[in-house]
Amino acid sequence: MSSYPNAVDTCRPLDVLGREVEVPLVGGEKVTYAALDYAASAPALQRVWDDVAAYAPYYGSVHRGAGYLSQLSTDLFEQSRATVADFLQLREDDQVVFTRATTDSLNLLASALPAGTRVYAFETEHHASLLPWRGRGLDVTYLRAPRSPEQAVAALEEALAAAHAAGGPRPELVCVTGASNVTGEIWPVRELAATAHRYGARIVLDAAQLAPHHPVSVRELDVDWVAFSGHKLYAPFGAGVLAGRADWLDAAEPYLAGGGASRTVAREADGSVAVEWHRGPARHEAGSPNVIGAYAIASACRALREAGFDALVARERQLIARLREGLAAVPEVRVLTLFGEDHPRVGVLSFVVQGWNSSHFSAALSAEYGIGVRDGLFCAHPLVRTLLGGEENVPSECGAPEASLPGERSLNAIRVSFGAGTPDEHVDRFVAAVRELVTQGAQWAYRTEGGRCVPDTRR
Numbered sequence: 001m002s003s004y005p006n007a008v009d010t011c012r013p014l015d016v017l018g019r020e021v022e023v024p025l026v027g028g029e030k031v032t033y034a035a036l037d038y039a040a041s042a043p044a045l046q047r048v049w050d051d052v053a054a055y056a057p058y059y060g061s062v063h064r065g066a067g068y069l070s071q072l073s074t075d076l077f078e079q080s081r082a083t084v085a086d087f088l089q090l091r092e093d094d095q096v097v098f099t100r101a102t103t104d105s106l107n108l109l110a111s112a113l114p115a116g117t118r119v120y121a122f123e124t125e126h127h128a129s130l131l132p133w134r135g136r137g138l139d140v141t142y143l144r145a146p147r148s149p150e151q152a153v154a155a156l157e158e159a160l161a162a163a164h165a166a167g168g169p170r171p172e173l174v175c176v177t178g179a180s181n182v183t184g185e186i187w188p189v190r191e192l193a194a195t196a197h198r199y200g201a202r203i204v205l206d207a208a209q210l211a212p213h214h215p216v217s218v219r220e221l222d223v224d225w226v227a228f229s230g231h232k233l234y235a236p237f238g239a240g241v242l243a244g245r246a247d248w249l250d251a252a253e254p255y256l257a258g259g260g261a262s263r264t265v266a267r268e269a270d271g272s273v274a275v276e277w278h279r280g281p282a283r284h285e286a287g288s289p290n291v292i293g294a295y296a297i298a299s300a301c302r303a304l305r306e307a308g309f310d311a312l313v314a315r316e317r318q319l320i321a322r323l324r325e326g327l328a329a330v331p332e333v334r335v336l337t338l339f340g341e342d343h344p345r346v347g348v349l350s351f352v353v354q355g356w357n358s359s360h361f362s363a364a365l366s367a368e369y370g371i372g373v374r375d376g377l378f379c380a381h382p383l384v385r386t387l388l389g390g391e392e393n394v395p396s397e398c399g400a401p402e403a404s405l406p407g408e409r410s411l412n413a414i415r416v417s418f419g420a421g422t423p424d425e426h427v428d429r430f431v432a433a434v435r436e437l438v439t440q441g442a443q444w445a446y447r448t449e450g451g452r453c454v455p456d457t458r459r
């Protein structure tokens, strides 16, 4: 472990909840849990938890009550919007809509697209940015998995040029992820945005995996919208964000019809009901807003800003280098990559282990080492299948340990992911466990129960 980047500009891990939680191993002893599944849901920052706890006694209805606590909660909700706008460096006229999470944000945007919009998405996307465009009368083009950032930009350019040559002007939207939830690789967002804009198309950035690790500046990247989830940004209180241009959102039917979205509702002489909808974020936030969720996101934004992304990124790079160096010493491990192992990535890495079924391997990491990772196709089935080298429809559920024998292709993969709260020791423990499992094998037998791989404790 010699070639880590200079440590000068890094910081200590941020305090997160659960850092001292002990979990039982299958043999009976207890160990501190190593949470290495940040890409699914990151632990709450202690700071977020403290802020929420301090606010909780003052909790009240938003945009509804005349009482003091309602007004305080309304102010807090609107201030949270302003904090998120600042965090994302939005343009003057952009708006922040609070949603449930990234999936919700992208479905909201899909529902607001002008009729007949052409949508372009890479087949490598998470299902949340791959699927919302289907079945809405939109014209969707799925672009093949590129093998380099340059290929990604060229593929988009080609698709836009072909569409423009074939037909008249139409509203167009490109959807791209900032960092892959499978490989962690960072995508050429600025270049894709420039290409989209050259053709008059708009672009939405799925920042679910990027925002927790890197600064996301809407102005600098020049994207039209950005979506992310609170629970991946250390704020697991059920809220997410869609931020960006107001015009298409204001012109669309509200995402949900109901109170809060409506400005006036009147009964007409013919017995029908006429509605005037709000413009702005309220139009798509019908129902009682999740003020705690929004406040938690704002608190996380402040905490990350204060810790400083330069230091956070530097620290994460050290952890990534540590992990890669450790895994490189285990020849049975194959890291999955689209753009090459040296391409910049966030703290997300997927791999397969020769001779092992990934579900079996992950189950052993949990049961015998107290390490929590994820196995499967990670809601990005086309991408993982491409990376595994097969296109056929293979089951993603926990397979029998013998399903992948030495030399055979794995049916799914293992993903390890970490972030601002991860201590070095968790990465070291993970690498040591991988090495031990590969060289010595699991100490227990495993079987499939309820679709999950579990140690067989019946003997």
Ligand code: PLP
Residues within 6 Å of the ligand: 039, 040, 101, 102, 103, 104, 126, 128, 129, 177, 179, 180, 181, 206, 208, 209, 229, 231, 379
């Ligand atoms: N986009 C990416 C890149 C993701 O990794 C995820 C979740 O893993 C999502 C979108 C969906 O996020 P959520 O489940 O919070 O809606």
